[in-house]
Amino acid sequence: MSATAGNTTLLTMVLICPAASFHVDSIAEDTPLDAKAVVANTLHKQITTVEKYKTKNTASYRSFPLMPEIRELFLDLKQQETTNREIFGDSYAENDYIFKWSDGRPFAPDFVTQKFSKLFKQHGLPHIRFHELRHSCASNLIAMGFGLKDVQEWLGHADIQMTANTYSHLDVTRKQAMAEKLGATFGNQ
Helix, strand or coil: CCHHHHHHHHHHHHHHCCCCCCECCCCCCCCCCCCEEEECCEEEECCCEEEECCCCCHHHCEEEECCHHHHHHHHHHHHHHHHHHHHHHHHCCCCCECCECCCCCECCCCHHHHHHHHHHHHCCCCCCCCCHHHHHHHHHHHHCCCCHHHHHHHHCCCCHHHHHHHHHHHCHHHHHHHHHHHHHHHCCC
16 A cells, blocks of 8 residues: 555544544455444553553443445555565564554554644645544534534543533534524514
């Protein structure tokens, strides 16, 4: 897979399923579309990278519907993984991460953030933090009419208060609809 295709794949995944890392039990040509992509474990970097076989909290452990576009991306990555496994042989690092180096080692937790920043700078775009893609995802979900509880579950927030404190100001369309309905109900009195 080319670097551009890899960047596009990763960016697509983050915009749709905002999570730091992904784990897929298995993917094959016949994997049904109702399968799930699961956020089950994370990588953290302090001085060295440490793999934790758990998420930050129980809400962070979540699954996303496997949309056709994402399924195709996973299948492409799985094929590349198979090829890389043959090339690297015994030195291939076996794991279930989706985004990793050709030798199987998972990307360092800060790799994507750094790559994202360089990509924006390279194309003369204003700087935004990689984490802000989560906010874009949440904003889009709210604009599409999903409630704060839906957004909370999608993002993996531990409680609704975090989501409400961060995103309730974006729910302008619903508030406008509420005002119009109240006006229609009580305005004709």
